[in-house]
Amino acid sequence: MRVTVTVNGEERIADDVWEGESLLYVLRERLGLPGAKNACEQGECGSCTVYLDGVPVCACLVAAGQAESRTVVTVEGLASDEGLHPVQQAFVECGAVQCGFCTPGLIVQTHALLAASEGVPSDLEIREALAGNLCRCTGYEKILDAVRQAAGRADG
Amino acid sequence: MDFLRPLTWAEALEMKAERPDATPIQGGTDVMVEINLDKGRPTALLDLAAVAELAEWTRDNGTVRLGAGVSYTRLIAELAGDLPGLAQASRTVGSPQIRNRGTVAGNLGAASPAGDSHPPLLATGAEVEAESVRGSRMIAITDFYRGVKRNALEPDELIRAVRIPVATGPQYFSKIGTRNAMVIAVSSFAIAFDGRRVGTGIGSAAPTPRRAPEAEAFLESALDWSGPLDADVARRFGELVRDAAAPIDDVRGTRDYRLHSLAVMARRTLTWAWEDHLRCA
Ligand SMILES: Cc1cc2nc3c(=O)[nH]c(=O)nc-3n(C[C@H](O)[C@H](O)[C@H](O)COP(=O)(O)OP(=O)(O)OC[C@H]3O[C@@H](n4cnc5c(N)ncnc54)[C@H](O)[C@@H]3O)c2cc1C
Ligand code: FES
Ligand code: FES
Numbered sequence: 001m002r003v004t005v006t007v008n009g010e011e012r013i014a015d016d017v018w019e020g021e022s023l024l025y026v027l028r029e030r031l032g033l034p035g036a037k038n039a040c041e042q043g044e045c046g047s048c049t050v051y052l053d054g055v056p057v058c059a060c061l062v063a064a065g066q067a068e069s070r071t072v073v074t075v076e077g078l079a080s081d082e083g084l085h086p087v088q089q090a091f092v093e094c095g096a097v098q099c100g101f102c103t104p105g106l107i108v109q110t111h112a113l114l115a116a117s118e119g120v121p122s123d124l125e126i127r128e129a130l131a132g133n134l135c136r137c138t139g140y141e142k143i144l145d146a147v148r149q150a151a152g153r154a155d156g
Numbered sequence: 157m158d159f160l161r162p163l164t165w166a167e168a169l170e171m172k173a174e175r176p177d178a179t180p181i182q183g184g185t186d187v188m189v190e191i192n193l194d195k196g197r198p199t200a201l202l203d204l205a206a207v208a209e210l211a212e213w214t215r216d217n218g219t220v221r222l223g224a225g226v227s228y229t230r231l232i233a234e235l236a237g238d239l240p241g242l243a244q245a246s247r248t249v250g251s252p253q254i255r256n257r258g259t260v261a262g263n264l265g266a267a268s269p270a271g272d273s274h275p276p277l278l279a280t281g282a283e284v285e286a287e288s289v290r291g292s293r294m295i296a297i298t299d300f301y302r303g304v305k306r307n308a309l310e311p312d313e314l315i316r317a318v319r320i321p322v323a324t325g326p327q328y329f330s331k332i333g334t335r336n337a338m339v340i341a342v343s344s345f346a347i348a349f350d351g352r353r354v355g356t357g358i359g360s361a362a363p364t365p366r367r368a369p370e371a372e373a374f375l376e377s378a379l380d381w382s383g384p385l386d387a388d389v390a391r392r393f394g395e396l397v398r399d400a401a402a403p404i405d406d407v408r409g410t411r412d413y414r415l416h417s418l419a420v421m422a423r424r425t426l427t428w429a430w431e432d433h434l435r436c437a
Contacts, residue, residue, distance in 0.1 A: 001159055019157035020191045021202060041192040043185055043254055044338060055229075058253045061188040064203050065159040109252070123196060131337030132251020 005067045007031060008077030013063070024059035025065045026050045027074060033073040035104045046133035049105035056112040058132075076112060087111050090150035093141075098137035099135045106133045106134035110147050120151040157326055159202035165209045165287075168264075168314060171202055172177030173289040176311035178202040180208075182225055183257035185250070186266045201364035203312070212362035215322065222318045224261030231260070240385050241276035241327030248272055248331050251338050261315040263298065267307040267364070274301070275346030276283075276329055282320040283303030288312040293398070294319070300363035312395040325349030328425040331359075332417045342409040345397065348428050351361075352381060357421070359413045361401035368400035371422065382437070386432040390423045 001013045003026060014030040022041070027033045037047035041060045046061040050075040059072075076094070078085040087110050097103050097139070113121060113129040121129070126147050135143060160178055162168035172178060179198035181187045182205060190196055204210055210225030213235065220238050221229070228246040232255070236243035242260070249255050249272050263271040264284060277297045285297040286309055300308050309315070327348040333339030344359035354375045356368045371393050378389045405416035 016430065019159040020197065021191065022188060042189045043250065046251065046253055049253055056253055056258045057257050058185075060192060061184045061254075061257060062190075063159070063188060063201060063203065064182055065201070066181070066203050068161065068206075129252055129336075130431060132253045 001065065001078055005069070006071045008073055017064045019063075019065065020097050021059050021064045023050070023052070023062040023064055023072070025057060026059045026064045026067070026142070027072070029114070033074050036108075037101050037104055039101060040063065043132075044134070045105070046106040046109060047102050047129075051062065052058065052106065056109055067074070073108075075107050076148060078107065084117050085111070087114065087146075087150045092145040094146035094149055096142040096146035100148050102133060102135040102137075106130065106135070106143060109133050114151055117151065120148060157198060157226065160202045161206060163206055163208075163365055164184065164206070165207055165316070167367050168202065168207050169287060169289050170207055172314055173312045175200055175202070176263075180204055180265060182259050182262045182265075182316060183227065185254050185258040186262060191431055199411050203223040210316070215341060218322050218324075218327055220320050220322060222246070222260060222320060224259060224317055226259060228255035228260075235311070237399070238322045238325075239276075239280075240323050241329050241348055242273060242320060244327075245276050245344075245346065247274040248329070248333075248339075256339075264307060264315060264318065265309075266307050269301075269304060269364055270341045270344075270360040271365065272329075272331065272341060272344060272359065274358040276327065276345050276348070277320065278357030278367050279327065279346040279348035279355035280323070280350075281355060282318055284308075284315060284327065285317040285319055286310075286313045287316045288314070294346060298367060304363050305417075306368045321350070324351060326429040326436075328428050330344045330421040330425050332421070336365060340408060343403070343414040343421070345418055345425060347422070347425045349429055349433060352376060352379075354379075356397060356400075358401050358418060360408075361403040361418055363402070366400065368422075370395045371396035371400060376428070381433075384434075385427060390426050393426055394419035394423035419433070 039045045039047040043058045043061045050059045178200035210223045212223045260273045263273040282297045329346045331344040332342040334380045341360040343361045346357040348355040354372045398419040403411045
């Protein structure tokens with residue numbers, strides 16, 4: 001089947017999509033957007049997190065056909081021509097990236113957390129918000145540092 | 157595989173009548189895991205996500221009609237006051253990303269004995285509004301669960317909504333798991349006071365979610381509804397809840413641990429509910 005979806009502000013068409021295929025597969029294998037990662041394909045790790053109509057979801061659990069005529073933003077859509085998004089910059093500066101596999105999902109989920117927060121979220125709020133994003137490398141402390149730094153920055 | 161994409165509820169019912177073999181998909185948090193891990197391939201997917209009617213809830217005559225497409229995230233944000241027990245259970249489901257997609261109707265469709273919405277639905281006496289081209293019917297929640305991952309829906313039926321009484325008294329949900337997030341219940345329990353009626357729901361400790369009718373009847377007769385909670389009454393309530401369960405040993409926990417934890421959760425949730433009851437009385 002054909003799926004038409006707006007990704008990072010651009011209308012994209014994927015052809016020959018299998019009906020049981022996930023949005024994650026379409027993004028990575030058909031639209032050339034490998035930012036969202038495929039690690040578990042069962043919703044457990046959050047490395048495939050993208051925005052679907054403004055809501056962060058696991059792209060591995062969205063059927064491709066469910067994204068028809070809808071709007072997706074992936075990690076590739078967050079940086080601008082001027083450079084990295086402040087959330088991305090904070091992850092780099094705080095050493096929150098080791099192998100990097102979890103990073104795109106954490107960036108999108110952090111982006112969503114900060115967009116919904118007024119001021120700097122508490123550590124409990126950060127932990128709750130990121131509970132669905134697994135990282136096997138960092139031990140999470142640097143990730144928390146990065147979120148706090150990005151939150152401070154977003155506040156100006 | 158076919159992908160069916162109705163845009164209205166009427167269309168969805170017609171498609172389901174024509175293709176009773178089609179697997180409905182709402183949030184996809186159960187359905188897509190099965191497909192991704194190749195645990196059986198549906199002949200067709202019936203995508204309900206674009207049916208706008210399902211994404212709404214209404215409150216009428218003391219009952220919330222929760223559309224099948226309302227996510228846990230929205231339930232928590234919009235209905236925690238009306239449905240505190242169900243909202244508490246919803247907060248424990250998966251992760252934010254899972255709660256953004258997953259629905260109570262999907263939990264009912266999957267009918268896993270461990271599903272977190274079941275205990276509060278049982279404790280509050282909810283009803284499932286099932287519909288097909290033949291008409292609509294209300295299924296009492298106690299009649300809905302028919303076995304491990306089996307429910308009372310006919311092949312041509314879809315869940316339109318779940319009807320849940322607005323809380324009139326304290327409600328609590330408790331769940332045992334290995335961590336705070338992303339955990340399938342080892343065991344779970346819900347309690348709801350409605351005037352002087354007590355409702356219960358047991359999860360993950362029998363082939364289906366179930367109530368503990370003897371524990372409910374005992375409490376209703378043993379409570380004096382004014383003074384402090386008698387420790388013996390609370391303990392006995394816990395034992396009767398435990399005795400209503402029929403758990404198994406599996407990878408998540410043993411039968412004995414499930415029984416023990418149920419007695420503890422029943423006693424604790426009763427204690428919390430009682431504190432609220434005294435505060436409000
Ligand atoms: C990582 C992860 C963590 C999870 N954690 C939890 C947890 O903590 N607690 C918990 O209870 N569950 C958990 N789940 C399971 C799942 O999220 C829930 O069961 C959820 O409620 C399913 O809702 P859905 O809308 O995504 O259902 P879907 O996957 O879309 O559907 C589930 C089932 O319901 C049927 N169905 C859906 N809508 C209808 C309808 N309107 N009429 C008839 N049938 C319908 C489908 O055909 C399917 O059989 C988890 C899942 C994942 C992937
Ligand atoms: S790949 Fe989607 S959650 Fe792990
Ligand atoms: S940096 Fe390797 S998984 Fe997080």
